[in-house]
């Protein structure tokens with residue numbers, strides 16, 4: 001099998017004003033020489049989706065969204081944005097089940113699976129996030145938690161997975177290379193047990209920075225990165241993309 005193309009995706013979270021779209025220009029300029037097998041995506045907040053798509057048009061940066069509604073059809077759902085709307089705005093990827101949403105919005109595996117399904121139905125590539133808390137890791141449950149989340153949050157084989165240990169997000173902490181390799185292998189096993197062996201891509205996320213990107217991307221079973229804080233500044237994100 002040819003190697004899977006790496007995906008380096010930036011998650012701007014609840015940051016970003018119109019003026020920050022200039023970062024996309026700087027990013028495009030800085031990554032022009034990166035090998036074409038590295039896919040690059042940026043997921044700004046919904047308010048910037050259409051402007052970001054216009055800004056990135058014709059280049060190699062794809063735009064994604066950070067969430068979609070679980071319901072596919074238009075309807076009376078105040079405040080929600082459907083996957084079809086995101087696709088209509090030009091988005092190509094949709095992050096679903098980020099641990100911040102699981103923790104603060106009470107998102108369950110079943111809801112995450114419904115969102116991933118809605119994204120697929122609209123032609124978006126869902127990036128399904130999974131990952132253990134610090135308590136779960138300390139209790140020796142990291143692999144089991146991730147396996148359970150993978151099985152319950154993925155509705156179909158054509159999703160992208162992101163392993164993001166909750167305790168590594170925004171903390172500057174990362175698991176060891178061996179720990180990441182172990183969990184990626186476990187996530188792959190859980191995925192293959194459900195869907196059969198596939199070429200699913202499994203991204204790593206959690207404190208990916210220019211200084212550790214090359215090391216993290218070289219780990220067995222790591223097919224890319226989901227980057228939060230370090231995706232906000234073009235210089236840092238370009239350095240991570242260039243490590244791919």
Ligand code: PGA
Pocket residue numbers: 011164168169170171172205206207208226227228229230
């Ligand atoms: P971080 O966030 O890179 O700031 O740790 C990662 C994420 O939440 O996707």
